[in-house]
Amino acid sequence: MISPSSPRVFFLAPFAxxxxxxxxxxxxxxxxxxxxxxxxxxxxxxxSRGDGIFETLGVxxxxxQGIEEHLARLGRSAAMLDLPAPHIGQWRAAMERAVASLxxxxxxxxxxxxxxxxxxxxxxxxxxxxxxxxxDFTERRxxxxxxxxxxxxxxxxxxxxxxxxxxxKTLSYAINMAAIREAKRRGAHDALFVSSxxxxxxxxxSSLIVRFGDRIVTPSTDGGILPxxxxxxxxxxxxxxxxxxxxxxxxxxALEQADAAWFVSSVRLAAPVTAIDDRPLxxxxxxxxxxxxxxxxx
Amino acid sequence: MISPSSPRVFFLAPFAxxxxxxxxxxxxxxxxxxxxxxxxxxxxxxxSRGDGIFETLGVxxxxxQGIEEHLARLGRSAAMLDLPAPHIGQWRAAMERAVASLxxxxxxxxxxxxxxxxxxxxxxxxxxxxxxxxxDFTERRxxxxxxxxxxxxxxxxxxxxxxxxxxxKTLSYAINMAAIREAKRRGAHDALFVSSxxxxxxxxxSSLIVRFGDRIVTPSTDGGILPxxxxxxxxxxxxxxxxxxxxxxxxxxALEQADAAWFVSSVRLAAPVTAIDDRPLxxxxxxxxxxxxxxxxx
Numbered sequence: 001m002i003s004p005s006s007p008r009v010f011f012l013a014p015f016a017x018x019x020x021x022x023x024x025x026x027x028x029x030x031x032x033x034x035x036x037x038x039x040x041x042x043x044x045x046x047x048s049r050g051d052g053i054f055e056t057l058g059v060x061x062x063x064x065q066g067i068e069e070h071l072a073r074l075g076r077s078a079a080m081l082d083l084p085a086p087h088i089g090q091w092r093a094a095m096e097r098a099v100a101s102l103x104x105x106x107x108x109x110x111x112x113x114x115x116x117x118x119x120x121x122x123x124x125x126x127x128x129x130x131x132x133x134x135x136d137f138t139e140r141r142x143x144x145x146x147x148x149x150x151x152x153x154x155x156x157x158x159x160x161x162x163x164x165x166x167x168x169k170t171l172s173y174a175i176n177m178a179a180i181r182e183a184k185r186r187g188a189h190d191a192l193f194v195s196s197x198x199x200x201x202x203x204x205x206s207s208l209i210v211r212f213g214d215r216i217v218t219p220s221t222d223g224g225i226l227p228x229x230x231x232x233x234x235x236x237x238x239x240x241x242x243x244x245x246x247x248x249x250x251x252x253x254a255l256e257q258a259d260a261a262w263f264v265s266s267v268r269l270a271a272p273v274t275a276i277d278d279r280p281l282x283x284x285x286x287x288x289x290x291x292x293x294x295x296x297x298x
Numbered sequence: 299m300i301s302p303s304s305p306r307v308f309f310l311a312p313f314a315x316x317x318x319x320x321x322x323x324x325x326x327x328x329x330x331x332x333x334x335x336x337x338x339x340x341x342x343x344x345x346s347r348g349d350g351i352f353e354t355l356g357v358x359x360x361x362x363q364g365i366e367e368h369l370a371r372l373g374r375s376a377a378m379l380d381l382p383a384p385h386i387g388q389w390r391a392a393m394e395r396a397v398a399s400l401x402x403x404x405x406x407x408x409x410x411x412x413x414x415x416x417x418x419x420x421x422x423x424x425x426x427x428x429x430x431x432x433x434d435f436t437e438r439r440x441x442x443x444x445x446x447x448x449x450x451x452x453x454x455x456x457x458x459x460x461x462x463x464x465x466x467k468t469l470s471y472a473i474n475m476a477a478i479r480e481a482k483r484r485g486a487h488d489a490l491f492v493s494s495x496x497x498x499x500x501x502x503x504s505s506l507i508v509r510f511g512d513r514i515v516t517p518s519t520d521g522g523i524l525p526x527x528x529x530x531x532x533x534x535x536x537x538x539x540x541x542x543x544x545x546x547x548x549x550x551x552a553l554e555q556a557d558a559a560w561f562v563s564s565v566r567l568a569a570p571v572t573a574i575d576d577r578p579l580x581x582x583x584x585x586x587x588x589x590x591x592x593x594x595x596x
Contacts, residue, residue: 009340040338040345042307042425047338048411050348050470081472082479113346116475127340150459152451154494161448163480163489164473172348172470174379175462177414181380182461191461196452196494 046115166224344413464522
């Protein structure tokens with residue numbers, strides 16, 4: 001039985017980026033599968049090695065957000081993992097089909113996944129999970145407490161050791177999940193990763209943005225962190241609102257001077273940070289409301 | 299069609315460690331599934347987040363090696379990931395059934411996997427992949443060239459930041475796979491991870507042991523690396539053969555004084571290292587032969 005909140009799963013028989021399939025071939029390459037049924041092989045390297053990549057797009061009133069930005073980032077992750085470049089037209093069409101399975105009101109998400117495929121096959125596996133949002137996102141209003149957790153890597157890890165895949169959005173998220181559990185164990189809602197040399201990085205599933213007066217700062221993405229699609233959308237809006245927006249190496253100690261901070265991501269959108277470790281932070285209600293209204297298209 | 303080299307897949311309906319199932323209940327909790335068919339949900343956190351753990355056991359002439367050691371390590375990994383402790387009796391019985399599906403001669407492997415299960419279910423997913431060895435393991439004779447690759451973490455990472463799961467054997471192996479690809483790009487066979495503070499650690503899928511005269515050294519496992527089951531079996535034998543065996547923080551620079559080195563693991567067994575970066579290493583033929591004969595039970 002498919003209830004409105006049941007996830008819907010669509011598999012793609014992936015084309016190479018250099019293929020030129022017709023619209024009919026693309027349509028035939030996407031099939032919906034039973035989300036409750038097993039549809040993946042245990043021999044898939046995504047499942048056995050976390051060897052794959054993903055993106056999560058927010059869906060608002062039936063419209064997926066930032067399709068091109070997410071596909072561009074998927075392409076960058078693919079290159080970092082030596083996975084075949086995604087066929088953008090096929091993914092676009094598949095997302096269109098997946099989003100059509102969702103309610104046309106309210107919020108939802110698309111998680112798009114590309115793995116190295118079944119061991120030995122040389123054929124990547126690709127799917128999309130579409131779902132309506134289960135949460136009412138009270139954290140956008142009430143905020144979240146975060147604790148800083150060492151990410152173990154120095155700020156220059158991405159250029160120094162690209163095989164560590166810092167800045168790629170891989171399925172190997174066990175550490176991200178462990179960090180969230182550790183944060184909850186400490187009575188917080190989420191974790192803020194910091195580099196081993198003392199710079200603020202990102203959350204396990206979100207970007208950090210910080211307000212210092214009329215200046216908005218996010219950690220430089222050359223520090224091996226993900227370039228945030230939601231953060232980028234917010235930056236465009238914040239600039240139009242008259243804020244100065246900057247990418248910086250942001251020492252953890254500098255957060256003590258912050259006037260406000262947010263964890264931003266595709267589905268939760270902008271969640272104000274109400275404490276970093278033991279230090280409380282006030283919620284900037286006006287800016288929080290403005291950012292979320294913009295992201296929600298209201 | 300099941301050929302001798304086709305993998306066989308067995309799923310367990312996992313008992314809690316504190317359950318006391320009867321032999322019949324245990325037998326009923328293990329079912330063989332079609333290895334070629336999809337048997338896993340895309341909503342399984344093992345597949346979507348690399349959020350699970352595994353062990354790989356060598357099978358020699360129908361006998362799985364180091365069952366208790368691997369189950370003990372699976373239990374330690376489970377604790378590090380806040381996964382439910384495995385029911386040892388159930389895993390033992392499932393492995394017995396899985397290994398019975400393999401040829402009783404030659405080599406093979408069992409990969410045992412425990413994931414956090416389908417998102418929201420709270421029920422872990424557990425399976426075993428049994429397969430006959432495809433390789434003839436010429437690297438045991440011819441050796442492997444390795445290149446050192448920075449693991450990004452300092453030696454004290456495990457105590458300093460347990461949420462980074464250093465020393466747990468998780469499904470989040472994208473970095474390990476990327477390191478092997480980088481090693482091959484550099485013309486080598488495998489990678490030797492080194493800590494950011496300059497100590498030799500381990501390979502992406504094996505332990506390092508090094509001979510200095512009559513002294514055998516492996517990197518201390520408190521440095522966030524996996525305690526090797528094959529390494530431990532070799533240490534017992536090497537001690538009986540009159541070698542001094544030691545666990546040490548092993549600076550990369552010290553490898554220049556090595557008389558011989560090996561990558562050791564459950565299936566490949568002891569592969570002599572013939573070069574570390576640009577420095578060639580002689581194969582200790584007698585010791586290599588002796589170690590592999592012992593591991594093969596010959």
